[in-house]
Amino acid sequence: MVFEGDVNMKKYKNLVPLALIILMALAWYQLNNTAMAKENEYKNYIEEAERYEREGILTYAQKNYMSALKIKDTAEVRFKVADCIRGNDEREYMKYCQKILEDYPYNVEVYERLAKYYQEKKDFKSCFEILDIAKKRKLDSGTLNAVEKEIAYEYTFGYTTYDDVSAFIEGYCAVKKKDKFGFVNTSGKLVIDCNFKKVSSFCDGFAAVVDQEDMIYFIDTDGNKAIATSKDSGYTEFGMISDGVMTAVLNGKYIYLDKSFNKLFGDYDFATAMNKVAAVKNGSSWEIIDKDGKTVGNKKYEDVIIDENGYACRKNRLFVKDGGGYKMLDTAGNVVSDQVFEDARLFSSGTLAAVKINDRWGFVDQNGSIIIEPKYDEARSFSYGLAAVKIAGKWGFIDETGEIKINAEFYDAKDFTKEGSCFVNVGSTWQLLKLYRNLSSEG
Numbered sequence: 001m002v003f004e005g006d007v008n009m010k011k012y013k014n015l016v017p018l019a020l021i022i023l024m025a026l027a028w029y030q031l032n033n034t035a036m037a038k039e040n041e042y043k044n045y046i047e048e049a050e051r052y053e054r055e056g057i058l059t060y061a062q063k064n065y066m067s068a069l070k071i072k073d074t075a076e077v078r079f080k081v082a083d084c085i086r087g088n089d090e091r092e093y094m095k096y097c098q099k100i101l102e103d104y105p106y107n108v109e110v111y112e113r114l115a116k117y118y119q120e121k122k123d124f125k126s127c128f129e130i131l132d133i134a135k136k137r138k139l140d141s142g143t144l145n146a147v148e149k150e151i152a153y154e155y156t157f158g159y160t161t162y163d164d165v166s167a168f169i170e171g172y173c174a175v176k177k178k179d180k181f182g183f184v185n186t187s188g189k190l191v192i193d194c195n196f197k198k199v200s201s202f203c204d205g206f207a208a209v210v211d212q213e214d215m216i217y218f219i220d221t222d223g224n225k226a227i228a229t230s231k232d233s234g235y236t237e238f239g240m241i242s243d244g245v246m247t248a249v250l251n252g253k254y255i256y257l258d259k260s261f262n263k264l265f266g267d268y269d270f271a272t273a274m275n276k277v278a279a280v281k282n283g284s285s286w287e288i289i290d291k292d293g294k295t296v297g298n299k300k301y302e303d304v305i306i307d308e309n310g311y312a313c314r315k316n317r318l319f320v321k322d323g324g325g326y327k328m329l330d331t332a333g334n335v336v337s338d339q340v341f342e343d344a345r346l347f348s349s350g351t352l353a354a355v356k357i358n359d360r361w362g363f364v365d366q367n368g369s370i371i372i373e374p375k376y377d378e379a380r381s382f383s384y385g386l387a388a389v390k391i392a393g394k395w396g397f398i399d400e401t402g403e404i405k406i407n408a409e410f411y412d413a414k415d416f417t418k419e420g421s422c423f424v425n426v427g428s429t430w431q432l433l434k435l436y437r438n439l440s441s442e443g
Helices: 004-054 058-071 075-088 090-104 109-120 126-138 142-150
Strands: 155-162 172-177 180-185 191-197 207-210 216-219 225-227 236-240 245-250 253-257 263-266 277-282 287-290 295-301 317-321 328-331 353-359 360-364 371-375 388-390 392-399 405-410 421-425 428-434
Touching: 004 058, 004 075, 058 075, 075 090, 075 109, 109 126, 126 142, 155 172, 155 225, 172 191, 180 360, 191 236, 207 236, 216 236, 245 328, 263 277, 277 317, 287 317, 353 371, 388 405
Parallel strands: none
Antiparallel strands: 155 428, 172 180, 180 191, 207 216, 216 225, 236 245, 245 253, 253 263, 277 287, 287 295, 317 328, 353 360, 360 371, 388 392, 392 405, 421 428
16 A cells, blocks of 8 residues: 555655755856956956056056956966066065065066166166076976076175285185285185285185284184194295195295104295195205105296296196297196297196296187187186176177177286185275176075
8 A cells, every 4th residue: 555645755755855956056057147247347357457558648547457367367467567677666576575475476577677677777687686586396398497687797886995816716715905914715705804914815724824923824714713833933934735735935945844843845935835746945946745855757847837826837838948938747747739929827627727828818728729719808717607807998708609698897816716706906906706697696
């Protein structure tokens, strides 16, 4: 027997799924209508914004773009807002782009916009900071590469000036203020005050100094007295500690000592710092010696090129005068090339050395082959990709293709450091020139 209640219950169960389907359809229809309405509203805002933008009414264009963003946030519309802001307030434009960068850190266009903005404003440090962030996030574009190339050699100056400077070695440079010497680092910071009458360059972590009481000893990179001998030792001068040995002057003669001031060898009229080999002079002739004081090559020379740090050998190469001019030697005393030079500069922290031929300066590699034809008034050897050259009485910098990267506008110039700094003479004083591309990492 089938009861009436059972029949009704069965009919009710069949109606439930149908009702759910109808409700879901109604909900979908309502959502779809709402979405379509929002999309139409979004399009209207965009159209109005673009119309105002074409008419140059940027304030109202910006308002409509902002209203569109409340419906749908995209980087594309953010950039539209940024363009409107820039037309009214460039500072706010930069701030807004920074906000886009925070919200869209992998959108390359925002890096392009910021890089171009900073380039136009000549804020090169900020420009390089943006380029560095893009690189860290592995973002690349033709625009970013072009900006980086265009500003690669833009520079600024340190505030402090000096009366004289040496060359950087081991990250330190001796500087002179009036009649006293101290040391700066590659950022231009004075790390050891100008309190000394005389100093050598830093090498192996120590520099020889003569203090105001005429005491001679070695200081460490913090300026502390580190190596000293007795007051009555008789030494009148110390040179750099290099390759574990130092030069010293005793009774008017140059000798070589170890760090404990034990004499190793020598009684020369002059001697250079040791760098695998050294050059020593007796009378009017020079010879090359090794770390044991033994003559290398069994030959005497008329002259030897010495750099301002006191070396006669850099990059395993020397320049010695023998007869008509200077020739390049290796550390065994062998002639590297038959090429003869009127003058030369030792290799520095680069692959090419400056040489003089027919009264003009050019550059050779370690085989003595001419890489950049002699055409400069004067030159220094390459250091970290750049070389100082003198053109029409002023100094500037070239790269290894011979292209001028920093215009010749200085009265003198030194070598570049790996940190992108070098001293240049701006008249009667020296200032530290610093490439912006290296400053973004300094903070």
